[in-house]
Amino acid sequence: MTPRTEDELAAIIKGADAPLRIEGGGTRPIGGRAVGARLSTSAMRGIVLYEPGALTLVARAGTPLEEVEAALAQEGQRLAFEPMDHRGLLGSAGTPTIGGVVAANVSGPRRVQAGACRDFLLGVRLVDGAGRIVRNGGRVMKNVTGYDLVRLMAGSYGTLGVLTEVALKVLPAPQAAVTLRLSGLDDAQAVAALARALGSPFEVTGAAHLPGKATLLRIEGFAAAVAYRAERLAMLLAPFGAVTIEDDPATVAATWRDIRDVAAFHGRAGDIWRLSVRPTDAPGIMAGLSGVEALYDWGGGLVWLLAPEGSAQAIRAGVNARGGHATRLRGAGADAFHPLPAPVAALQAGLRQRFDPRGILNPGLMASM
């Protein structure tokens, strides 16, 4: 089913008597495929409004991400949360949509400085599981009118409602970007170096560590400012070793695209895990695991793991002991989503029951509790 309008979508959901599998471009089968008849938002597409002077863009949910990014690039702007492309990592095909980005709250390396997708989401329109058309938020940058269902929808994987339109805050694209590269650091040293950089006034917009390969930082902004900050940062990091600065635009872009999309794990066998933890806890969690390969982003706060099948218990034990959460993006089993404490799980189940009383939207997703 591929409705062309919000009203058609509402009619389909109202009339549904069996589970629906909600899909934007189908490129993010996170935690396995949901069951049910395919319901695609791909025909509800197009940029509805774009005001560069107000830093706002409104698009229908099925609009290809590529189309949004191209429109922004024409005005020298961009989505600052840097949504990753999951296709290489998950072996999926299709066209990523802006609605899918929001439904999965997809961010990239810049999340550590600029914020996540949910931080840039200004408003949503959706059809919930009862066929109710709901608006929340708007298209202005400051809005505290009523409860914030905007953030509730970001990252809810279509289980509360099907997004039909999203409004986003956009930001100017920088004039220049450079990568600072250190090598030879072990995981704990690398995380300490990244923490030093992130705790500086030099506005680091990327902080990653590829074990055994390199420890990388990114600076973006006006050309003169970038050169100045890179130099100051290199001095600050001198105790951690020699710093090389790369400023070729294509190389810098490729380096951070690879980190964003976890290119190092593309085409590799094994389960893919995504951990969100306190950055300085990350090396300790890794030290307690065997047979895994790790990549660190967000200064260590985001850990990508390539792990053998059946690692769920060990990974979650390590995370739970210190605080944080772990999601299995690729691999078999019903425990992809991080279990929640009972009272929080009860609130989540209550919300789901309210927004989707018949339990027909993406059943099985986010249900690992």
Place this chain on the structure above:
Amino acid sequence: MQMPAPNPAILSRKAELVARLRAVLPADAVIADPAETRAYECDALTAYRCPPMAAILPSSTQQVSDALAICHEMGVPVVPRGSGTSLSGGALPTADSVILGVARMTAVLETDFDNRFIRVQAGRTNLSVTGAVEAQGFFYAPDPSSQLACAIGGNIAMNSGGAHCLRYGVTTNNLMGVTMVLMDGTVIELGGAHLDAPGYDLLGLVCGSEGQLGVVTEATLRILHKPEGARPVLIGFDSNEVAGACVSDIIKAGVLPVAIEFMDRPCIRATEDFAHAGYPDCEALLIVEVEGSEAEIDAQLALIEGIARRHDPVELRQSRSAEESAKIWLGRKSAFGAMGQINDYMCLDGTIPVSALPLVLRRIGEMSKEFGLDVANVFHAGDGNMHPLILFDANRPGDLETCEAFGAEILKLCVEVGGCLTGEHGVGIEKRDLMGHQYGSEDLAAQMDVKDVFDPGWLLNPAKVFPLDASRARRAARGRAA
């Protein structure tokens, strides 16, 4: 302002309630004497007052949990209160309610500079959060005007903003986790020192829910290293429209100032008389601030001044020293105080798309003549968050009502041009009855569904946010007096 009638059954059990609360709280933490509960009869929206039945001042999460469990069991409404600085009546009691003040919960629980967060109790003031980390060069970014007094718990309830949100975001963008007590006394943890939520973004849902979903007792907040420097430039124009166009051009040019503040002539004049900030005599004034090293600041300000010059400014003055910067900000920061010196005023808080600025300012000017009340405009122009101040005389019969009607028209205009009723002050009781102008019945129903899930008895912070008519059936269904 219509409020639900107090429930006589609850009022009649006051002695029992107070005795039970005293059993779980320190003796001086339960206030029941009507002479003392009067201190809690209103917040910063002083036009509405109602003393609560009692007030409690717990000092730990456990005490909050014990007290809420008792109120829940007895069906007593609870109004959470930070420092009582809400401009929308967010902490206005009902006569049958208990005020739960977090003023005694001010401790810093943890600071972690490697992971860049601080964990504090909810009663700690906004400014003293920065105070706890500034020696190490860090700060907490959201900076509401009341930051000297307002509590973090209140900031979270209202998702407070400030002058620097264009760059740093509002509370929800800087909040990493909370410890929260549900109405039945259950303690939950949302988020923490890590980023993003494992399930639904309940932290995002709680932030800005005006104390209606739970009582936040502890918060984990993101801290940032201070920039190397900051410098404002003052730009005067001979019309509001031109100033508005200049704001849009600055943003389009790819510079992102940390703040763009806008004042119109009535406001400039009042603040100048009051604070002597040396503002020029003109129709509209922008204060644009940028951050970075000296060289970065120079480069950004050069770009901004180039844009401003194309709009023929009547004044363009870059700060040359820390003293000059302080003076430029002094005028802006004392704007509300200055207006208060010459008049009673009502401060509005709508947000509009930046592109609608000239139109909205023109319409407000026209309406000012229609209603016969003057308006001064001072606001965060970069993000379109307006603060029109309507001047009135509280001693003149009918003036307050005219002022309220005028205010409602301005807020409706904000919604009409694509904006919203409130950008940072919250709905509270002040804008409760205007919610129907922004949201349809299904939109409100979806929000009230959330309330049903977190607080099925509708006991937390009653009579705020949702029009009473819209929520009546839900409140009645759960055994509360409608």
